[in-house]
Amino acid sequence: MRMSGFDTPEQLPEKVELLRQAVEAKITQLTEANRAHRRKIFDLYTIFEISRHLNGMLETESLLDSILLTAIGQMGTGGAAIAIQQSPEEGKLVFVKAKGISNNRWEGVSCEAGGPLCQFLLRRNQAILLKELGERIGSQTGEVEKLAAIEAELVIPLSVKNRLEGILILTGKISGLPYSENDIEFLSILANQLAVTMENARLYEMEKNTNVRLRDTQNQLIRLEKLAALGELSATIAHEVNNPLGIIKNYLALIAPQLTPEDPNYPFYQVIKEEVDRIAKIVRQLLDFYRPKAEEIAPVDLSQILDETVVLFEKQLSSSNIEVIKNLPRSLPKIEASPAQLKQVFLNLLMNAREVMPEGGKLEVITRSENGYVEAEVADTGEGIAPENLEKIFEPFFTTKREKGGTGLGLSVCLGIISKSGGIIRAQNRTPKGAAFLVRLPVKEKI
Structure with a gap:
């Protein structure tokens, strides 16, 4: 008799075949899992190396x-x-x-x-x-x-x-x-x-930009301290010079009716009058430098102000064979400043740019907004600024145009105006040549 629960010899090959298939399926499954595992390890290693x-x-x-x-x-x-x-x-x-x-x-x-x-x-x-x-x-x-x-x-x-x-x-x-x-x-x-x-x-x-702004602010503070001391001294000197200057002008006015263009002394009178007028102009600049005129502060579109200033000076630029390239978007946030004083700043920058391109060139005027500030850039294709002068150009009385009658007060006044508006003005050289002046002003806070 055959005992129940045991396979007959005829059934054994079938059982063995099923067992073999099960083992092969398990081996295939483990192989695929191993392959996937190795792929993930390789992927993670690749990601690690890339990172x-x-x-x-x-x-x-x-x-x-x-x-x-x-x-x-x-x-x-x-x-x-x-x-x-x-x-x-x-x-x-x-x-x-x-x-x-x-x-x-x-x-x-x-x-x-x-x-x-x-x-x-x-x-x-x-x-x-x-x-x-x-x-x-x-x-x-x-x-x-x-x-x-x-x-x-x-x-x-x-x-x-x-x-x-x-x-x-x-x-x-x-x-x-x-x-x-x-x-x-x-x-x-x-x-x-x-x-x-x-x-x-x-x-x-962000950290790099913050450090740049911090350095600019520190330099600005140092300049402002110098400006305050020099401004007070300048005002004192201007007042002292103004008194005798007024007397000289009065005597010149008395002499004028007694001279005719044919008089041999008339050319000397003309030279004295022109030089006295030049001194008077410098005295006025010194007084304005120390006590700038009060101007109405209002919300200002920096692009519009710069565009209007360029239009005002366009004829002089064109006659000097200077091509103006404008990028002045009108969608920028507004700032709080004096429109008249800003025009004075930009006019000064445009005049300087014209002077450094006597043979003509390109002048770029650009405005943009960035991180709560509005920036204006005036860039030329002149010879650039000597590296040793970059830190000096905003100092009062520093000028490289002494022989042309420069007083060295233009950029100092610009610095005072921009600083009073809570902004920064700086200069840098461009590659391959030329210089750029950057005016950075805080955006007007929304109430």
């Missing part, structure tokens, strides 16, 4: 180039583009760089930081195919269509500390293969590291 390389980059321009090249190299895509938030006040992420995508497709494309697209990407914090993105948020805002126009196939948010630092988009792979789950997982992990490097670069640039 180590990029963490040493603190200049935003170089960093963005490296991010694009890294993404293209790792995924084998035909192109990539990146959008960043250039200014928190604008509330937009603007595409600023691309590789492998024609400029006319991505330049000027932006997304609202508070819009559905950016908010969804911030919440998701993971790479997503454009097709799926369109299904998730719809097309009411047209932002998905903007990305499609750039040929985006994969969209990767770059966020850190619940803040969307940027958006990286990739076009399709050169091979024509679709993006796999492993690709999306790899890019999502990599994106976190890229966002950290971008945040580090942003903080570094």
Whole structure:
């Protein structure tokens, strides 16, 4: 008799075959798991090496180039583009760089930081195919269509500390293969590291700009202290000179009727009168320098003021064969200042620019807003400023135009006007030649 529960000899081969198949399936499963595990280790090592390389980059321009090249190299895509938030006040992420995508497709494309697209990407914090993105948020805002126009196939948010630092988009792979789950997982992990490097670069640039402004402010304070001391001395001297000068002018007025152009002494009278007038002009400048005239303070459009000043001086610039290049947007925030005094500052800068380009050249006048300030730049293509004079040009009585009758008070007065408005004025040389004067004024606070 056969005992129940035991296989017969006929059944054993079948059982062995089933067992063999089960073992092979398990081996295949373990092999695939091992392969996936090794891939993840390799991916993490790759991400570590990429992060180590990029963490040493603190200049935003170089960093963005490296991010694009890294993404293209790792995924084998035909192109990539990146959008960043250039200014928190604008509330937009603007595409600023691309590789492998024609400029006319991505330049000027932006997304609202508070819009559905950016908010969804911030919440998701993971790479997503454009097709799926369109299904998730719809097309009411047209932002998905903007990305499609750039040929985006994969969209990767770059966020850190619940803040969307940027958006990286990739076009399709050169091979024509679709993006796999492993690709999306790899890019999502990599994106976190890229966002950290971008945040580090942003903080570094903020610190660098803060240090520059701090240094400018310290230099401004030193200059203002010198101005105060020299201004008081100048006013005292001006008052002392003014009294005898008035007497000389009175006697000249008495002599004038007794002289005719034919008189041999008439040329001497003319020279004395011109020199006395020149001294009187210097005395007035000294007094104005110490006690500037009170001007009405009002909300001012810096672009409009600079444009009006250029128009006022345009004929002289044109006659000197100087081409004026203007970039004066009228959408800038307003500042609190005296319009008349600002025109005086810009007129002085324009006159100086004309003098340093006797053979003609180009004059650029630019305005822009940045971090709560409005800036105006007046740049020429002259010979530039001697390095040893850059720190001296705003000092009273310092001039390189003594033989042309320069008093050295023009830029000192400009410094006083800008400082009184809470701003900064500085000069720097340009490459390959020329100099630029930058006027920086605080934006009028909204009430």
